[in-house]
Amino acid sequence: MAEDAPLDEELIAESPANEEARPDDRIDDERHDEDNILKPEFVRRVTDALDEGDKQAVYELVEPLHEADIADLIELLERDERRQLVTAITDLMSSDVIAHLNDFVREDMLEALPASAVAEIAGELETDDAVQLIEDMDEADQRAVLAELEPEDRAAIESALSYPEETAGRLMNREFVxxxxxxxxxxxxxxxxxxxxxxxxxxxxxxxxxxxxxxxxxxxxxxxxxxxxxxxxxxxxxxxxxxxxxxxxxxxxxxxxxxxxxxxxxxxxxxxxxxxxxxxxxxxxxxxxxxxxxxxxSGAGEGDINEPIQRTIRGRMGWLFINLWTAIAAAAVIAAFEGTIQRIAALAAIMTIVSGMGGNAGTQTMAVVVRALATNQLTSSNTWRMITRELTIALANGFGLGLFMAIGCMAVYHDPKLAAVLWGAMVVESVTAGLAGVLIPVTMDRFGIDPAHTSTVFVTTMTDVIGFFSFLGLATLFLM
Amino acid sequence: MAEDAPLDEELIAESPANEEARPDDRIDDERHDEDNILKPEFVRRVTDALDEGDKQAVYELVEPLHEADIADLIELLERDERRQLVTAITDLMSSDVIAHLNDFVREDMLEALPASAVAEIAGELETDDAVQLIEDMDEADQRAVLAELEPEDRAAIESALSYPEETAGRLMNREFVxxxxxxxxxxxxxxxxxxxxxxxxxxxxxxxxxxxxxxxxxxxxxxxxxxxxxxxxxxxxxxxxxxxxxxxxxxxxxxxxxxxxxxxxxxxxxxxxxxxxxxxxxxxxxxxxxxxxxxxxSGAGEGDINEPIQRTIRGRMGWLFINLWTAIAAAAVIAAFEGTIQRIAALAAIMTIVSGMGGNAGTQTMAVVVRALATNQLTSSNTWRMITRELTIALANGFGLGLFMAIGCMAVYHDPKLAAVLWGAMVVESVTAGLAGVLIPVTMDRFGIDPAHTSTVFVTTMTDVIGFFSFLGLATLFLM
Missing domain, CATH: 3.10.580.10 (CBS-domain)
Structure with missing residues (x-):
């Protein structure tokens, strides 16, 4: 057999086999369940050992885990337990574990470390992971960490940071062949x-x-x-x-x-x-x-379960606050028909069925459209087809479900005019929901605004306002 | 330089370079926009050429495209244009194009072909793609295609089909080293x-x-x-x-x-x-x-914009129908308080604000929980932490937004008792939404039911029923 190159002992010693050799243990073992989730009993064994201060036991439990699983374990623990764990397994806390950690958990842990320690970790990471580590820090911390880095690592990270966030330039690796x-x-x-x-x-x-x-x-x-x-x-x-x-x-x-x-x-x-x-x-x-x-x-922001709770509350309350105005607008429509409701109190119950159906139908369409836009399946070449498609669906649903409700309404209230008003309002509402569900996200997208972020408020406003207005309006016209 | 093996001309001829050599054309060219979407002008050029019956022009337009882009182009066209296009570019319709096609579009096109033609395509595909092609056919068609396949291909596909749908066995490739x-x-x-x-x-x-x-x-x-x-x-x-x-x-x-x-x-x-x-x-x-x-x-089923419209209507209407019962249940709660509403018609307007806020808050929590369950971030080890977290958020939002609404209510109706009732109802509603948003999906997941598929109906029912009940109930107690 031909020899291409001399045997290089160093190369072998550095080969991944020797770095990471460990028995295979990833299928339904004592630590993982069949979905590859760390078993609660295993997590409890770790927390018990932490409570007893038995660092040796903690280390032995964690040592066989993959870096990604160590990161998972840290995330599963309470905040103070996390720090205890990390202290017990310092030499297992490789840069790979840190790269796998949830952003918020990592940030929280890094805040406790001096810039030099963060720089040391960043220097060990690949550029893309190091960028991820550093990009969320405030500018002063960032500068402190960059100053501590080797010139080569610093140049690579600074060059990555020169690209806008969430672009290929931030994500890419500068090491390639x-x-x-x-x-x-x-x-x-x-x-x-x-x-x-x-x-x-x-x-x-x-x-x-x-x-x-x-x-x-x-x-x-x-x-x-x-x-x-x-x-x-x-x-x-x-x-x-x-x-x-x-x-x-x-x-x-x-x-x-x-x-x-x-x-x-x-x-x-x-x-x-x-x-x-x-x-x-x-x-x-x-x-x-x-x-x-x-x-x-759904207005849940990043929706990360590790986000600091004050930030989550601020984000969620902000969204709910904006939506309150939608609800207030809808309530104003209802208030305008107070006289009608006072005479026929049953309308107050029935009107919520109309707006509820519209809200659900609008959400269905909006979800489909937002996904189709995100995956590039819906482009300007087929927008018109999408609109006619959703309109057809809306008419079918409006007439079908409206008929069902009209029959139900007859059975309860024995009032054919009320039943007809309900049917008419449900058709109008269904069409409103379908059209709003397509046109609002498509328009947002056309203007370069994230449709997922903004569409719900507008679609809900449309379906609530039109739902109440069409039903109470028709009722005022034909029943008073 | 050492020679390991004789030069193998055949091997070179078969190397991918010669099979697929084409100039690079994927960045912001005349065919793609900056998001790598086929430009509408390009699509129009193709449809114009199809309308004129100029197959040569169609072929020349499509030929430089990547297989994935040919598949995209087919999807962007109307149904009858698709067949025309495919006839014009038969020898560009490689198995790779077919593997890239949307399931529904592919199914529609394959239905027009005899079993032997489908078998020929399946034989050229890698096992995993062939399985995808065949698994959705009805059993008779499936058997006809399998019978036409080479014994080796048939064995591979049959073995894949022996695994349950949506498992690794279906997806895997049987060719490996x-x-x-x-x-x-x-x-x-x-x-x-x-x-x-x-x-x-x-x-x-x-x-x-x-x-x-x-x-x-x-x-x-x-x-x-x-x-x-x-x-x-x-x-x-x-x-x-x-x-x-x-x-x-x-x-x-x-x-x-x-x-x-x-x-x-x-x-x-x-x-x-x-x-x-x-x-x-x-x-x-x-x-x-x-x-x-x-x-x-959102109950949009597969949400595929290429799904046959009758099927989409059935799916969406089914979901809306189930949700109608939720709305009817909520309406029944309102109807039970008809006497209260008759006396204070303003309640009909305000009650929708309470239930609206609850619906939004429940959806927020539910979205976060469903994603956290799907990504294995929420496990039985940290469920309790999640519940207390969401309860805290719900209390903060309920008290905060409730106070805001109570002040607004005072300003409009000058009725401190009504304002207090609204505030109380909003706190109750917010907590209901938060708890339902966590507990319902977590319970579904624990019982092996897909939480995304089933949670919305239950969460909406809870927030609607409790929202109306708490507000109208408190109003009846304190305002009548």
């Missing part, structure tokens, strides 16, 4: 075996021209399955997805999903290769962005 | 260069024992950076995340996210390696599962 086009597969393998400044893991080799512009890309599997003497130019794929450094992270996620990317080259405005994004960094963005919509539509 | 432990890095590279049954792309080599149980895993980058004579056993990582074939896909997504996986081994009940999952197959699951919650909480 880029080689010139003239190499053969063999040259490349030799370079990789001797190269020192390589990232610890990579999935793709970028081929660049002399101006550092990407000209092609090689999956590692193509290199491993190709003979040494083949030119890289013949193996690489010239057609590659390039990501602009200032692209919004939601669109980065959409591109990774759409093209099934594992990693991708990030280029600056002049087309130079400046970094790479790997899917493991993008996957939590994809999940976050998709999960965010439900939180934003 | 597994080698015995005694190899060196050099042996492995030689095997890969000559091996014929290799998947076209892979990111990880699985090392297995003689019973085909996984014992370790090697990232390709580790192999490429390690000298040939090093034993695989010294490079591989023994600690790997194994995925049980019957694990639910949502949990698969959580594991990929949590551990930052690129690919992972799937094992059957006896621990044998039966397949691999790669992150590009999991990433759309992660996005779907996270995005699903907003659709389920």
């Amino acid at each position: 880029a080689v010139p086009e003239h190499l053969t597969v063999g040259d490349l393998i030799d370079f990789l075996r001797t190269g020192e400044d390589l990232p610890s893991e990579f999935y793709e080799i970028f081929v660049v021209d002399e101006k550092h512009h990407p000209v092609g890309t090689c999956q590692l599997s193509w290199i491993l399955t190709t003979p040494r003497q083949v030119a890289l130019a013949d193996v690489m794929k010239r057609d590659q997805t390039l990501i602009a450094a200032n692209l919004d992270q939601e669109e980065v996620g959409n591109m990774f999903q759409k093209y099934g990317l594992i990693s991708a080259a990030v280029v600056d405005a002049s087309g130079r290769l400046v970094g790479q994004l790997t899917v493991d960094d993008v996957v939590h963005i994809i999940a976050e962005e998709a999960g965010e919509d439900v939180l934003r539509l | 597994a080698v015995p432990e005694h190899l060196t890095v050099g042996d492995l590279i030689d095997f890969l260069r000559t091996g014929e049954d290799l998947p076209s792309e892979f990111y990880e080599i699985f090392v297995v024992d003689e019973k085909h149980h996984p014992v370790g895993t090697c990232q390709l980058s580790w192999i490429l950076t390690t000298p040939r004579q090093v034993a695989l056993a010294d490079v591989m990582k023994r600690d790997q995340t194994l995925i049980a074939a019957n694990l639910d896909q949502e949990e698969v997504g959580n594991m990929f996210q949590k551990y930052g996986l690129i690919s992972a081994a799937v094992v059957d009940a006896s621990g044998r390696l039966v397949g691999q999952l790669t992150v590009d197959d999991v990433v759309h699951i992660i996005a779907e599962e996270a995005g699903e919650d907003v659709l389920r909480l």
Whole structure:
């Protein structure tokens, strides 16, 4: 067998096998349940040991866990228990554990540390994780930490911070493998075996021209399955997805999903290769962005259960306060019909059915539209189709459910005119809900405003006001 | 330079570079806008050419597009235009385009094809994509297509179909690279260069024992950076995340996210390696599962804009119908206080503010809890903390917003007793909303019922009924 390069003992010692060797323990073991959640009994064993001050026992319990599980464990504990735990397992608190921690929990823990200690952690992290660690600090703390960093790390982090928040430039990793086009597969393998400044893991080799512009890309599997003497130019794929450094992270996620990317080259405005994004960094963005919509539509802000409670209260109360005005507007409509209600008190009960149905129908449509906008399924090319589609659905629902309610109303109140008014109001309300549910988020999106964040208030106002107005208005016209 | 293997012309001819070589065209070009969405002008050019019956022009427009963009284009067109387009670009309709298509659009198009044509497409797809293609067909069609398949493909698909829907076994790919432990890095590279049954792309080599149980895993980058004579056993990582074939896909997504996986081994009940999952197959699951919650909480079903409209109407109407009963229950509460409302008609307006605020507050809490359950952040270890947290938030919001409304009520109605009743009702309502928002989804989840699917109805019922009851009840007690 041919030998390509001398045996390098150091390289072996540093190989991930020896760093992380641990028995496999991730399937339904004594620590995890079948959904891979830490079992409450295990968490209790840790907290009991903490209560008894038995650091040795704590350490032995935590030691076999994966970094991500240690982070989970810290999050599951009460605030004061967290600090006790961290003190007991200091040398297990690797930068990987810190990178896995929830933002709020990490922030809370870092606040207790001096800048030099934070800088030490940041220096150990990959650029993207270090940026995440530092970007949320206030400016003074940020500057203190940056000052403590090695010049190289500081330059990398400062360059990342120069891109706007939530863009590819913030997320990307500055460590990647880029080689010139003239190499053969063999040259490349030799370079990789001797190269020192390589990232610890990579999935793709970028081929660049002399101006550092990407000209092609090689999956590692193509290199491993190709003979040494083949030119890289013949193996690489010239057609590659390039990501602009200032692209919004939601669109980065959409591109990774759409093209099934594992990693991708990030280029600056002049087309130079400046970094790479790997899917493991993008996957939590994809999940976050998709999960965010439900939180934003319901006004729950970031909806993070680890957020400091004062901040959560402020955020939620702010949203409820805005919505109170919606409710007040709707109440004003009702108050305008006080005379009608005084004469037919039954209307007060029935009107809430109309507005309730409208609110639910509007929310349905809005949820569909917001998701379709976020996933780029709804574009200006098919907006009109979407509107007619939702209008059809609204008419079907309005007539169908309205008929049902009209029959029910007849059965209870024996008043055909009241039943007809209810039916009419429900059709009007259903159409209002359907149209508001499409048009409001689409309009917001067209103006560059996040539809998930803003649509609910307007849709609710529309359905409440029109619901009460159409029902009480028709009742005043035909029943008084 | 050492030569490891003879130059293999065939291998080069088959390399991805030559198959897919195309100029890079994915950043802000004439076809895509800055969010990587197909521009409406481009879509119009295609539909205009279709209208004119100019197949050549259609073909030239579509040819430079990536498979995922061709799929997007098809989805953006009207139903009859879709068929015209597909006829114009038959030889661009690769299996990759079909794999990228929306389920409903694909189903609609496949219905027009005979079983043999579907089988031909399925045979070209990777197992996981073929399964996706076939699993939604009715059983007779499924059997017809399976009968037309090559025995090997059929066996693979049938084995996938033997796992429950939405599990790792359905998603996994049966093509992967597994080698015995005694190899060196050099042996492995030689095997890969000559091996014929290799998947076209892979990111990880699985090392297995003689019973085909996984014992370790090697990232390709580790192999490429390690000298040939090093034993695989010294490079591989023994600690790997194994995925049980019957694990639910949502949990698969959580594991990929949590551990930052690129690919992972799937094992059957006896621990044998039966397949691999790669992150590009999991990433759309992660996005779907996270995005699903907003659709389920709002009762929008799958919320797919390509779903046949009759099915959408049925789904949405069903949800609204169930919610009508909630509204009827609330209306019944109001009707019970008809006498009170008849005397003080203003109550009819004010009561909707109380229930509206409660509905919003309940939705906020519910959204946070449902997401926290889905992402495994909320477990039985921290449920109690979550309950006290939400109770605190609810009390703060109830007292704060209630005070604001009481002051407003005084200003409008000059009735301190009415203001006090409103304040009291808002505190009761806020606490009800907060507790229902946590306890209902948590209870559903504990009983193995999808909390996103079922919580809204119960939370709304609670907030509506308690909102009206507390306000009208207190009003009857203190104002009459």
